[in-house]
Amino acid sequence: MKQVTDKDVAIIILNWNAYDDTFECLKSLEHLTYPYFHVFLVDNASQDNSFDKLRQDYKDGKFNVPITFIQTGKNLGFAGGNNVAIKEAYKQGYEYFWMLNNDTVVDPNALTPLVETLEKDRQVGIVGSKIYYYGTNKIWFAGGKVNTWTGACAHIGFKEEDKGQYNQLKEVDYITGCSLCFRKEILETVGYMEEDYFLYYEETDWNLKSSNKGWKIVYIPNSVIYHKVSISSGGESNPSPYVAFYDIRNGHWMVKRTQKKYKWITSYLYRYYKALKKLIKMVVCNYDRKLIRIKLIVKALYE
Incomplete structure (x- = not known):
């Protein structure tokens, strides 16, 4: 060494x-x-x-x-x-x-x-x-x-x-x-x-x-x-299904761990807006494995 x-x-x-x-x-x-x-x-x-x-x-x-x-x-x-x-x-x-x-x-x-x-x-x-x-x-x-x-x-x-x-x-x-x-x-x-x-x-x-x-x-x-x-x-044009899960869940975890409690509410509500956007994009861009993607988005909101 x-x-x-x-x-x-x-x-x-x-x-x-x-x-x-x-x-x-x-x-x-x-x-x-x-x-x-x-x-x-x-x-x-x-x-x-x-x-x-x-x-x-x-x-x-x-x-x-x-x-x-x-x-x-x-x-x-x-x-x-x-x-x-x-x-x-x-x-x-x-x-x-x-x-x-x-x-x-x-x-x-x-x-x-x-x-x-x-x-x-x-x-x-x-x-x-x-x-x-x-x-x-x-x-x-x-x-x-x-x-x-x-x-x-x-x-x-x-x-x-x-x-x-x-x-x-x-x-x-x-x-x-x-x-x-x-x-x-x-x-x-x-x-x-x-x-x-x-x-x-x-x-x-x-x-x-x-x-x-x-x-x-x-x-x-x-x-x-x-x-x-x-x-x-998977790249920007075809992200793997787990990308949406970590994106939705972890963004809220970050706010909870670094910000005052009054910001937790707006962050949580924003998760639903983000989930809706991802579901729409999944359809418009015709991503594969749609059922898996939907399940992971729901799981992210739960967690």
Whole structure:
């Protein structure tokens, strides 16, 4: 185990049945201009042999980056899997942590401005990147907004062509877990991400709790990554049935866990509006497995 310095960043990447995406992500890290980092690749019990293949690739010298491989033994969800690696990196003494989706490719300068911002202002707890759709100049994320009355979240600049309109560093409501860099004090003052969300809203919950503790949440436009968007959940045009379940249920859980009680009522009522929209979209877009989708939406409202 190498000696960790206060400049070292633990890059946390979660793999689940995605050999090609994770391989490309790791290869892109070879070109980072920021030299002080170590990758913690954690696997949520993949069934496609991707974890073993990636580990063998590392032994064969195919990655020119330092990697620690961690196997969870079962699918712990987004927060659970990431937390395993974060805990290991924290135990080793890392000051900064960069959660990065495995279906991303990073610009060589992506990490440097994230660390510089954290070092410049000790009140900044979480920072994140400008994120494009993979292979395009179209924005997927330029900071996040949260309506704390309803639990509705939105990406600033979503699907806009980038013309420089979001090139200003600014405080935002949340940073997406697709590219989220934070200082270790977040773990010490807020704790780890809530694992029972399993998928969606866990990092938004975490951002809001951090903000409630006085930490600044900052979007950094000159940190750029490219995202293949929702590969593991079926993509934007054909989401898996469970996406609606976690979206409806977890949005309300987030409000209950981060906001005053009077906002719980409006959030709960909003779940029914959201469920109706999803049912209509299911019919209009002719999604498959309609009965399963309806059952999961009802189950989400119940929970």
